[in-house]
Amino acid sequence: MTAPTDAERARRADEALAALDLEGKVRLLSGDSMWSIAANPAIGLGRLVMSDGPVGVRGERWTPDDPSVQLPSPTAIAATWDRGLVREAGRLLAQEARRKGVHVLLAPAVNMHRSPLGGRHFETFSEDPYLTGEIGTAYVLGVQDGGVGTTVKHFVANDSETDRFTVDVRADERTLREIYLAPFESIVRGARPWGVMAAYNKVNGTTMTEHTELNAVLRDEWGFDGFIVSDWTAARDTVRDCLAGLDVAMPGPNTVYGQHLLDAVRDGRVPEKAVDALARRVLLLAARVGLLEGADPVVAPADRPSGLDGRAVAREVATRSFVLLRNEAALPVDPHGVDRVALIGLAAAEARTSGGGSASVFAERTVSPLEGLRAALPGSVELTYAVGTDPRASLPPVEVPMTATFYAADGRTLASEPLPDGTARWIGELPDGVTNAELDRIEVGGDFTPSGSGEHVFGVTGAGRYRLTVGGRVLFDGDLDFEGDDPAAAMFDPPATTAVVPLTEGEKVSVRVTKTHQDLGMGDFAFIGFTLTHRAPMAADDELIEEAVAAARDADVAVVVVATTADVESEGFDRSTLTLPGRQDELVARVAEVNERTVVVVNTGAPVTMPWREDVEAILLTWFGGQELGGALADVLLGRRDPSGRLPTTWPGREEDVPVLGVVPDQGALDYAEGVFVGYRAWERADAEPAFWFGHGLSYTTWRYDAVDVDLTDGEDLAVIRVRVTNTGEREGDEVVQVYLAPREPGDRPARVLAGFAGVHADAGASAEAVVTVPRSAVRRWAEDADEWESVPGGYDVLVGRSYADTRLTARVELA
Numbered sequence: 001m002t003a004p005t006d007a008e009r010a011r012r013a014d015e016a017l018a019a020l021d022l023e024g025k026v027r028l029l030s031g032d033s034m035w036s037i038a039a040n041p042a043i044g045l046g047r048l049v050m051s052d053g054p055v056g057v058r059g060e061r062w063t064p065d066d067p068s069v070q071l072p073s074p075t076a077i078a079a080t081w082d083r084g085l086v087r088e089a090g091r092l093l094a095q096e097a098r099r100k101g102v103h104v105l106l107a108p109a110v111n112m113h114r115s116p117l118g119g120r121h122f123e124t125f126s127e128d129p130y131l132t133g134e135i136g137t138a139y140v141l142g143v144q145d146g147g148v149g150t151t152v153k154h155f156v157a158n159d160s161e162t163d164r165f166t167v168d169v170r171a172d173e174r175t176l177r178e179i180y181l182a183p184f185e186s187i188v189r190g191a192r193p194w195g196v197m198a199a200y201n202k203v204n205g206t207t208m209t210e211h212t213e214l215n216a217v218l219r220d221e222w223g224f225d226g227f228i229v230s231d232w233t234a235a236r237d238t239v240r241d242c243l244a245g246l247d248v249a250m251p252g253p254n255t256v257y258g259q260h261l262l263d264a265v266r267d268g269r270v271p272e273k274a275v276d277a278l279a280r281r282v283l284l285l286a287a288r289v290g291l292l293e294g295a296d297p298v299v300a301p302a303d304r305p306s307g308l309d310g311r312a313v314a315r316e317v318a319t320r321s322f323v324l325l326r327n328e329a330a331l332p333v334d335p336h337g338v339d340r341v342a343l344i345g346l347a348a349a350e351a352r353t354s355g356g357g358s359a360s361v362f363a364e365r366t367v368s369p370l371e372g373l374r375a376a377l378p379g380s381v382e383l384t385y386a387v388g389t390d391p392r393a394s395l396p397p398v399e400v401p402m403t404a405t406f407y408a409a410d411g412r413t414l415a416s417e418p419l420p421d422g423t424a425r426w427i428g429e430l431p432d433g434v435t436n437a438e439l440d441r442i443e444v445g446g447d448f449t450p451s452g453s454g455e456h457v458f459g460v461t462g463a464g465r466y467r468l469t470v471g472g473r474v475l476f477d478g479d480l481d482f483e484g485d486d487p488a489a490a491m492f493d494p495p496a497t498t499a500v501v502p503l504t505e506g507e508k509v510s511v512r513v514t515k516t517h518q519d520l521g522m523g524d525f526a527f528i529g530f531t532l533t534h535r536a537p538m539a540a541d542d543e544l545i546e547e548a549v550a551a552a553r554d555a556d557v558a559v560v561v562v563a564t565t566a567d568v569e570s571e572g573f574d575r576s577t578l579t580l581p582g583r584q585d586e587l588v589a590r591v592a593e594v595n596e597r598t599v600v601v602v603n604t605g606a607p608v609t610m611p612w613r614e615d616v617e618a619i620l621l622t623w624f625g626g627q628e629l630g631g632a633l634a635d636v637l638l639g640r641r642d643p644s645g646r647l648p649t650t651w652p653g654r655e656e657d658v659p660v661l662g663v664v665p666d667q668g669a670l671d672y673a674e675g676v677f678v679g680y681r682a683w684e685r686a687d688a689e690p691a692f693w694f695g696h697g698l699s700y701t702t703w704r705y706d707a708v709d710v711d712l713t714d715g716e717d718l719a720v721i722r723v724r725v726t727n728t729g730e731r732e733g734d735e736v737v738q739v740y741l742a743p744r745e746p747g748d749r750p751a752r753v754l755a756g757f758a759g760v761h762a763d764a765g766a767s768a769e770a771v772v773t774v775p776r777s778a779v780r781r782w783a784e785d786a787d788e789w790e791s792v793p794g795g796y797d798v799l800v801g802r803s804y805a806d807t808r809l810t811a812r813v814e815l816a
Helices: 006-018 022-027 074-079 083-099 129-145 173-180 182-191 212-221 238-244 259-266 272-289 310-321 369-376 487-492 541-553 584-594 629-637 680-685
Strands: 048-051 152-155 168-170 195-198 227-230 323-327 340-344 382-386 402-408 413-419 423-428 439-448 454-461 464-470 473-480 496-503 509-516 526-535 557-563 598-603 618-621 669-671 703-712 717-727 733-743 753-762 767-775 780-783 788-791 794-801 807-815
Touching: 006 272, 022 259, 022 272, 048 272, 074 129, 074 310, 083 129, 083 310, 129 173, 129 182, 129 753, 152 182, 173 182, 173 780, 212 238, 227 272, 238 259, 238 272, 259 272, 310 629, 340 369, 340 541, 369 382, 369 557, 369 629, 382 541, 439 526, 454 464, 454 473, 464 496, 464 526, 473 496, 487 526, 509 526, 541 557, 541 584, 557 584, 584 598, 598 629, 618 629, 703 794, 703 807, 717 733, 717 753, 717 794, 717 807, 733 767
Parallel strands: 152 195, 168 669, 195 227, 340 382, 340 557, 557 598, 598 618
Antiparallel strands: 323 618, 402 413, 402 439, 423 526, 439 509, 454 496, 454 526, 464 473, 464 509, 703 717, 717 767, 733 753, 733 794, 753 767, 780 788, 794 807
């Protein structure tokens, strides 16, 4: 029996469409809630559910009662340079989606690392369009292997967060085609995704949900036959959105479609056939994921990958993503060769496992570096921990169980819900029995027993009106104002207030915060987020740094974990600096002065400057490592695993050297005046030297590049390149063989571009062959005068090596 085809699913979608009146068709084009499109039993249509996010499936309810497996950040996923592992991660996400009743994942994000200041840098893959496309293709294939749809986002040029609702990105056709559209094209052609998400921003004057021209590129040129969904609240104009081909406006139920679209059809502003085209694509999506009766899904339930161990996959991705930036024989640490290890840094105990925003989930568990090393080191090794410094600008949630109680204006209790800490967040769905119209206020409170005497700091973060009490004493009663109209930014970069309260160890007090509810006028769509915060008495930074220095002085090896904070990396705002927050740079410098064997672990999602990088023995980049960060870190630090990650983006030494940095619009416009010269292309053109080039990453072993053979082809691919390498070290390891193409007469093209890559594994003393396929697109250029792609003939150098700046073999080819 042959598998059903998309043509058969399309025929079933047409049958269902024919059975609908105009109201039924329009009902398909908006959510009936934050995350879902309503069922229609009359045509055999089930309820279709979408969900964030890229590294953990949140589900419809963002609640700790239903936690998620949390993978490392997308930058970490890209740093594996491993298509097979990324596809396995996608299959795990599909498994998680099915467990949570989710049919479409709102991921992956394949916007570009144009500037390291971009606020969602951690949530996207790379500065290189080819690497981004390859990793994104593997991700989409993996998720859709499990019968779950994806929405490749954010289409297009949504590469920074400042004024993201209104910014007009100005980019010429060549820049769009070669850099920003290229990953989307690669994924559409290579993975046939079932969805794409339209971004908030404008491109050359037109809002992306209304961009007929770029949607035509997507559908007519590339053959995309899936649905286009708006980013949440991005759709703004009924007629322009519909005529541009925006299939679904989210969230619901109040959108620019619904009654607005019915009126537009009835008064002749929108032809009904335009509505038919949108509805047909939604029905095809439903058929693909198994929600349309009479249509077999793309992946039969029996054929879905299952039984994946989420913890094992998360740990493997983390381990394979770590990039060893520098190593002067300090790593690996032999656990039987040291007596004392000093672990330093707040992030060692409170690891950053993900950036804020759509990527964040309630993880099923989190293994911190402190926990991971404690579990891995033998009992004979003394592990000393010191905070070192507190870089946080805002306080963390109070770490005791809380209860959220929802009240009506007349004092009635509408519902209550337990919380694991002071984090209160409801996006989309409110608890049963609660509606926006009836809700008057929310109280989050509980009993707090201090573990130490002294001055405790309590506070509230979140936009709105609050009343904070501790032990019956009112600490704050007023408004916390947020400037701007982006509710996500208000949630992820909120205003805050704090107050100091002297408490006595062991004496229980009641803590309460009450938020006055503000109905946003979006029906029963909820967008509520605030936090009851707390910090225990803590020594001043001067004292903390001295304690860390003392611990490092007495240790055989000092491991300092530095990190960004939730105030620095998140959706909703861009970064203002590449400097580590607080006094962490000072901490590292002071530790390095007293311990020659200082190892720095960098726990960030995006580049930071490291002014001490030449003064420490080793630097290991762990990104936001997901829930299994601590265990994976122990594996690599102690030499159980070889660090095999490679940089997916160039890391600067100084902020002022970054060739493309600006993310703030000028009079509403952000000009991509650098054209195609972003990332390593820009560094090369500026003749500037970063701290670490694209593709860089060391190993615990050494590699010799022996030979390269280039076989030019006449088919879809340009060439097949075979590279023989030998592991010349004393231990097994992994290598990522990278191939760059350099035109001998580049003209206005980059000096060289990544054209292919492949990973190999070899035992000590053994050789391996990497087979790298180079696509024909590696030598194409967008000819704006002809408005088409052209392949550029001539002489090229094939450069093979370990990074953009470290090439070991060269071959010359002539292309006709």
